[in-house]
Amino acid sequence: MSTALLHTGTHEKKAVLSKKKLLPYWLLAPGIIWLVIFFLVPIYQLISTSTQTQGYGIGTYVQTYRFANFIDAITSSKAQLIRSFEYAFLATLFALIISYPLAYAVAFKSGRWKNTLLVLIVAPFFCSFLLRTVAWEQILGEQGLVIKVLRFAHILGAQDHLTATPFAVVAGLTYNFLPFMTLPLYASLERIDIRMMEASGDLYANALTTFRKVTVPLSMPGVVAGTLLTFIPAAGDYINAELLGNPGTKMIGNVIEARYLEIVDYPGAAALSLILMVTILILVMAYVKRAGTEELV
């Protein structure tokens, strides 16, 4: 009888154990199902499309495992691919230069205005990305104040223009992704213990040295997160180049859009999308490896 009891006891234990073991998977299930449906399946479809070739009729494709699609895509769109990373790099750099003092001021110098300033930084998100970019068309356009001031100051001639230039595209990218840079920077700056800076001063470091040796290293997680959050979407963006650029400033996103919707070349578009994803992945991995992610939040 005692053995029987023992048996049932271990069975129950086993059942409880396996239930406990399964629990994490149940908790993960919604996320995993979501990722399978909306990430893995599309990625598979993208990879599969990228090696197809034109079938009978526009917009129909057959699987031929033509890996040369990738070479064709790179050779025909090299210029836009390189330009995308150039513009994304410039936009990230400018966003960092603008954001760092801004985040620093909000974190250390804003006093009771802190919350107001934070709301102001996030405020642009209340308006659609597209509308904000269209607004930039007007800000930099012929009827805008900027061009009038620059013409008055003879920095620009009557024939010069600001819209439909690389400047406008980079400026638009910088503006649109600025909050993605500012917020992580603010988060990591705000967390710095003010006593570290005081200690630095006690050890005879001047303000600049303190900034260089204490503040900047401690804010690095914010810098890394901010640059990633800016660079990645900026490299794939096509709205800014479409609305603020000219035919010579088109980015890889524009090429992918045209290949999908205008030329109806799905394999070419899929190949370019994959190339873009893989290139960004490689760049980001190299960057993160150098910069480190231990403190990345």
Added chain:
Amino acid sequence: MAIEISRRNLIKAAGGLGAASLLGLSNEEIAQAASTKNAVRFANWSLYLDYDNKTKSYPTLVDFTKKTGIPVNYMEVVDDNDTFTAKVTPQLRLKKDIGYDIVVLTEWMAARWINGKYVAKFDDTKIPNKKNVLPFLLNRPLDPGRHYSLPWAGVIAGFAWSNQKNPKGIHTMEQLFAPANKGKIEVLSEMRDTIGLIMLWQGVDITKPFSGDKFMNAIDFLQKMIHDGYIRQVKGQSYQEDLISGDAVAVIGWSGDINQLNAQNSNRFGFAIPESGGTFSTDNMMIPALSPNKVNAEAVINYYYDPMVAARVANYINYICPVAGAQQAMEKVNPAQVSNKLIFPDDAMWKNLKVFRDLSQAEQISFSTEFQKASGNA
């Protein structure tokens, strides 16, 4: 407006007729609600139907619904032939309802839909007004006899300019690319119009077979003008906003747009067909093959070939009217428009308008790729 109608109908349909009468709706409105599920979903280009700013409605459509009891959900969702088609192609292939009962697409794209068997054959007995379609438009190569498509309007591509910067107007390609316009010129992203005008200027007959070399000559010219900084952007109908703001001062554009712009902007702009020839094409109404509302859609189509209705639309949109008798009807609608050649072209004008020839599938892909390349998109 479109949302308003559908939302109102939705509420009525959900509430049932009893609820409708409780709400104090007229018999007419109840009748309309009864046929709600048959609302015709009409996809068209922007600024392509008479619109009343005060009542925020489309007067001819309102009259149609009053007369027939058939509600119409009018949507300005077509902004580019390629983009619109690319978006609905998956459903078309799967033989599913694409959510529209009437679509309006340009001739070359309409041909692709007809060849792909994506559209339904008209029941001619339901469209008796078909007899009013201008005879030469009844036998276009895309659809001889017009069993699958009927012309909504004729479109001319030519030069448009701001009077302030080009007081003498623009009548030749040289005037378009005058140094004074440098950096403020825009051309259409519709390949057949932009390249068509350039080829006509280069002396190529675009209505007859031409070689790929001839096409590439035009591409080279376009590319040079872009590279040298003359052309600011290659874009669709949004060139209008740039003309208004002054960011563009000379463009390749569409005839009717400029008339509408002038009506809203105190005649600041001009339009002319190039001396070397303009391109002509039609936008065509078609019923997608799997439309559940074919009969009602045919009623809408039939209605717009009534000369009086056609004149009202043409008076507003200013594009070539495809309906015989509309010119006479225009006397009553707006006498000032009767002699508007951009709505009712005379013989001399027709002679200067050319239709871009049909392209084979291989040509379509390679030409379109070259055009996108020149525009920086590939």
